[in-house]
Amino acid sequence: MHSAALEDVPGTFVVELTAFSGPLDLLLALIRDEEVDIYDIPVARIAEQFLARVNELELDEAADYLEMAARLLRIKAQMLLPRNSDDETWEDPRAELVRRLLEYQQMREVVDVLERLGEGRRNRFARAYLPDQPVPVASSAPLSLSLSMLMSAVDRVLRVAHRPAIHDVVPRALDVDGAMLTVRALLALRSSARWRDVVAADAEPWQVLSALLAILELARSGELTVFQPGPFAPVEINSVAAGQAA
Amino acid sequence: MSPLAKLLEAALFASARPIPTAELGALSPETERGALLAALDELREHYDVSGHGVELADAGGGWQILTRPEYTEAIERAQLAARPQRLSAASLETLAIIAYRQPIGRAEIEEIRGVSVSSMLKSLAERGLVDVVGRGEGLGRPLLYGTTELFLEQFALRHLDELPRADELAIALRPQLKTA
Structure with missing residues (x-):
C-alpha cells in the first residue's frame, strides 16, 4: 500500500500523498516510519511531521487531514499541562487516538484479506460474462400486489385528495368614465359630498377603484377639490364650480 | 461422471449467476441434499483432476463455473472478456468496515476511516456491493448499509463468517508494546 518512496531528508518527507487513504493512514505510516510505540506516541514530533505533509496537500482534500492536525495539536497541548504524579483520575489524552x-489498523488487515480474495475472483471469469453495469433497481421487479389491493390503494388516495378549487378569474375593466359621470351628477345636486355618498357600502372592488380614480381625475382637471380635515376623518369632496359661484 | 453430476454441470453452464444448492435440488427433487453435495464434489474433482480450463466455485450463496486464472490474461488480450476494475484502497476500507459492522450508518464509517465517505458509499452501491438495509434509531434516522450477495461472490466468500474474526487479526502494533 505504501509503495511511495520516503526520502530521508531530516525533518521533512517527500511522499506521494495520494498513497494515503486518509489521515489515520498517514498517521500510522508516520508511527511506523518513526518506529515509535503506538501506546506512547511522541505527539509533538508526530504532529509536526503530520503538519509538514498536510502542507503539501491540495486544499480541498486537506479538510479531513486538517481536522486530524487540530486534534494532534490539542493532544499535544493537553500533554503539556502539569499534573500530580499520584493523580489517579488523570487520563492519557492520547487514549482516544490510540x-x-x-x-x-485492524480494519486495514481486513482490507488486505479482501484485496487478496477480490484479486483471486477478479482473475476468474464466470459464465455469460456481462460487463460491469449498475445493478438493476429493485423497482423493475414485478410488484407483488393483487388487483384488489391496488384498487383499494387508489380508492384511499382519491378519498384523501381534495378536488382542487378552481377559480374563474373574469377580467373586469374599471369604469372610470361612468364613475366620473356619477360624481359630476352628485356634485351638480349638492356642492359638497362625502366618499360614502359616491361609493355604496356594498360596492365591489372594481367600483371602489373606479370611483377613486374618477375623483382623482376630476381633482386633477380642477373640477373638484378633495379635503380631509384630519387623519382618518371622512374625506370631503367639494365642487369647484359651486365654490366659485358661492 | 454420474448422471446427476452431468445434470448439475449442464444447469450451472446455463446460468449466468451462482445457483444456491437448494435451487439445484429442484433439478432432481427425489435426490437428497447429501447426494447433491456429493455430486457437486464429483463435478469439482472432475474439473480439477482431469485437467479442465474451468473450475467449480462455491461463493456468493451459490455454485458457479469459473475460468481458471491461468487463462485470464489470454482471454483478456483477445478481448473476449475484461476483468472488472480493481477497487481502490479507500473503497476496500469502506467495504471492510461495512462487512464487519453491518448494519452501519455513514457517520460511524466516517468515524473509523477519518474521512468523508458519502460519494464512496454511492459508488459502492452502484457497483452492487453494498445496499441500504434499514434505518437507524438515532437523530435523523440515518440510512444503514450492509453488504450484498454480489459482495460475497466478488470476494469468493460463502458467508460473512469466512472473513477472519476480529480477534484472529494479528495486529502489528498490539499488546507486546504495552509494557512501555
Whole structure:
C-alpha cells in the first residue's frame, strides 16, 4: 500500500500523498516510519511531521487531514499541562487516538484479506460474462400486489385528495368614465359630498377603484377639490364650480 | 461422471449467476441434499483432476463455473472478456468496515476511516456491493448499509463468517508494546 518512496531528508518527507487513504493512514505510516510505540506516541514530533505533509496537500482534500492536525495539536497541548504524579483520575489524552488507530489498523488487515480474495475472483471469469453495469433497481421487479389491493390503494388516495378549487378569474375593466359621470351628477345636486355618498357600502372592488380614480381625475382637471380635515376623518369632496359661484 | 453430476454441470453452464444448492435440488427433487453435495464434489474433482480450463466455485450463496486464472490474461488480450476494475484502497476500507459492522450508518464509517465517505458509499452501491438495509434509531434516522450477495461472490466468500474474526487479526502494533 505504501509503495511511495520516503526520502530521508531530516525533518521533512517527500511522499506521494495520494498513497494515503486518509489521515489515520498517514498517521500510522508516520508511527511506523518513526518506529515509535503506538501506546506512547511522541505527539509533538508526530504532529509536526503530520503538519509538514498536510502542507503539501491540495486544499480541498486537506479538510479531513486538517481536522486530524487540530486534534494532534490539542493532544499535544493537553500533554503539556502539569499534573500530580499520584493523580489517579488523570487520563492519557492520547487514549482516544490510540483506540482509533488500533481500530483502523485492524480494519486495514481486513482490507488486505479482501484485496487478496477480490484479486483471486477478479482473475476468474464466470459464465455469460456481462460487463460491469449498475445493478438493476429493485423497482423493475414485478410488484407483488393483487388487483384488489391496488384498487383499494387508489380508492384511499382519491378519498384523501381534495378536488382542487378552481377559480374563474373574469377580467373586469374599471369604469372610470361612468364613475366620473356619477360624481359630476352628485356634485351638480349638492356642492359638497362625502366618499360614502359616491361609493355604496356594498360596492365591489372594481367600483371602489373606479370611483377613486374618477375623483382623482376630476381633482386633477380642477373640477373638484378633495379635503380631509384630519387623519382618518371622512374625506370631503367639494365642487369647484359651486365654490366659485358661492 | 454420474448422471446427476452431468445434470448439475449442464444447469450451472446455463446460468449466468451462482445457483444456491437448494435451487439445484429442484433439478432432481427425489435426490437428497447429501447426494447433491456429493455430486457437486464429483463435478469439482472432475474439473480439477482431469485437467479442465474451468473450475467449480462455491461463493456468493451459490455454485458457479469459473475460468481458471491461468487463462485470464489470454482471454483478456483477445478481448473476449475484461476483468472488472480493481477497487481502490479507500473503497476496500469502506467495504471492510461495512462487512464487519453491518448494519452501519455513514457517520460511524466516517468515524473509523477519518474521512468523508458519502460519494464512496454511492459508488459502492452502484457497483452492487453494498445496499441500504434499514434505518437507524438515532437523530435523523440515518440510512444503514450492509453488504450484498454480489459482495460475497466478488470476494469468493460463502458467508460473512469466512472473513477472519476480529480477534484472529494479528495486529502489528498490539499488546507486546504495552509494557512501555
